[in-house]
Each structure stands twice: as structure tokens, then as C-alpha cells.
Amino acid sequence: MKKFINHVDTLLDESLRGFAKAHADLVEVSFSPRFVRRKEVAPGKVALISGGGAGHEPLHTGFVGRGMLDAACPGQVFTSPTPDQMLAAAEAVAGDQGVLFIVKNYAGDVMNFEMAAEMLDCPSRTVLVQDDIALPKEHEIGRRGVAGTTIVEKIVGAAAEEGRSLDDLKTLGDRVAENTASIGVALSGCHVPALGGPTFELPPDKIEFGVGIHGEHGREIAEFASATEIVKRMVEAINEELQPKRGDKVLLHVNGLGATTLMELYLVYELAHEFWHQEGVEIARSLVGNYTTALDMAGCSVTLTRLDDEMIRLWDAPVHTAALRWGYDHTGPNS
Structure with missing residues (x-):
């Protein structure tokens, strides 16, 4: 496995030091605890x-x-951050108005965020993201939180x-x-340092349909097929789940899992857009690119969010982060 790594144990901190220097106008990084x-x-x-x-x-x-976000707590690769990270982050950025935690539905994340909330001296609420429809609603631990987390945040x-x-923020979240509903497809596993x-291997003629962002199994190992056939299965699954009506406005997010080219992602977007266009659903907003990756996994996910006027206005509102930025420099979210 060839990666730009000095040592597994130092990879995250070295990466965060580079991130902090590259975006010194936006962020500061604490390393003990890490946030x-x-x-x-x-x-x-x-x-x-x-x-x-991470x-x-x-x-x-x-x-x-x-x-x-006001703060984010990175754990080691595919490992939940600890309660002391979350508590320290909250104490560093929280004022009198309290803290809202946005949590992907994984057992470690949920447990550790709950522990941090219990130790906080200010009020807090939690929004739990469970957008991965690869799992049934009645699954014993609920559905996983995946690329829809970006939309919520x-x-x-x-x-x-x-x-x-x-x-108000809890209700909105x-x-x-x-x-919001998402489903992913993997063409290959990712390489965890x-x-x-x-994490897993697939024969050349197979895909993992409904893969999780840590390489978890999805609905099934399916036959590799054309982009049209694969995307059709993905969007039909989402459409059945959300059941958008003719005339509904939606946000369509095509997310790369780390090793898929933008050329491919825009092809997926074209196919998904055409499907919902034929259904009479208005793609009012879009987001295409690598936003919720799984290291170097080859594959992508499709996310659809049903929008109301307030959600559209808030999506369009100015944002200035390392990965998303528009409005403050007079650009728009789809420019």
C-alpha cells in the first residue's frame, strides 16, 4: 500500500497541522485534546x-x-472522537445560547456525544443524522449517517x-x-492505514450496493453494470423512500467516496437529474464533489433533500469554510 505517510500514529496530527496552516484565516487547531x-x-x-x-x-x-460549524472533533481514522474532545470544543466556542451537536448515527459517536452533553454546563440539543437508506428503518441501531450530514450542517x-x-435549530435540523435520503455504491474497498x-475486496464484475462510509456492507453485492443501470437503482431506491411529488423542490447531492473522478460524478449527476426531471421534480439546488469521503474508496453516493422555501434560503446564505464557500465573495452556491 503506497500512501504519503510517515507513521500511522502521527498521520492525523501531521495532517491537521497542514490543514491549520493552509486555512489559518479560518480555523485554529487544538491537539490536546484534538479539535x-x-x-x-x-x-x-x-x-x-x-x-x-478521520x-x-x-x-x-x-x-x-x-x-x-463552530467546531469539529476528529477521531482517528474511522474511530469516534472521545467525550473530552467534544467537551473541550464546546467549552472553547459556546456562549450563553448553548450548543447544538450534529451527530451521525454510529454507536460510538452517539454515546460519546451524549456523555459530553451530560458534562456541559450550558444547555445543549442533538440532531441525529440517519440518511443512509441502505438499512431498513427498523434496523436495531437505526440507519447510518452519511453524506446528508453536509446538507444538515x-x-x-x-x-x-x-x-x-x-x-429552533434543533427543530430545523x-x-x-x-x-434527506442517501445511498452509496462502492466499486472497491478503501485502504485504512x-x-x-x-477493508474489503470485490471481484471485477461486482459492486457493493448500499455501502457505508467505513466500508460496511450495504444491501447486497450486485453485478457491475453501466452507469445508467447503477444510477437507476440508486435513484429509484431514494425515490421510493422520500416519495417526492411532482413540483417538489429538492437538492441533489452527488458525493464522491474518495477515488472517483469528477468526470464520473458529473455523469452520475446527469443521470440522477434526468430521472427526477422526468418525474416532474425540480432540482432547485445541487452539490457535486468529494464532501463525505471514505479515504480512497472508489464509488459515490447520491443524496436527495426535499426543500421548502426556508431551507432554500438558508442553503443560499453565505458560507466561508475550507470546503464550502459562497456569498461572502459575491458568488452563488451553484456558481
């Missing part, structure tokens, strides 16, 4: 905090900044920037999460 925070915390607002294992960049650290982050209350090899 990334906005360089200039806006007073009088609810603090938004998220986090999770390996999904730019999620979450790349979304720290104006209009999104952007919309809720804009509302927090406006000074909305903690309860839940509404966005409940109207600590393992020294792929």
Missing part, C-alpha cells in the same frame, strides 16, 4: 459542533467556519449564524434530516 474551531467565534449565537472519525474529509473539519449553520434559538490493505 478544530473557528478562528473568530461569533458572539451571541448557538454553537454548532460535529465530529467523527478519513471522511472534508467532513467535518472542512466545514468549520462562518455559516457552518450547511442549512442549520446558516440559521445559527442568524442568531436563531437552540430549540430534525426537519432537514427527516427529508492501520490495516495496511483494503
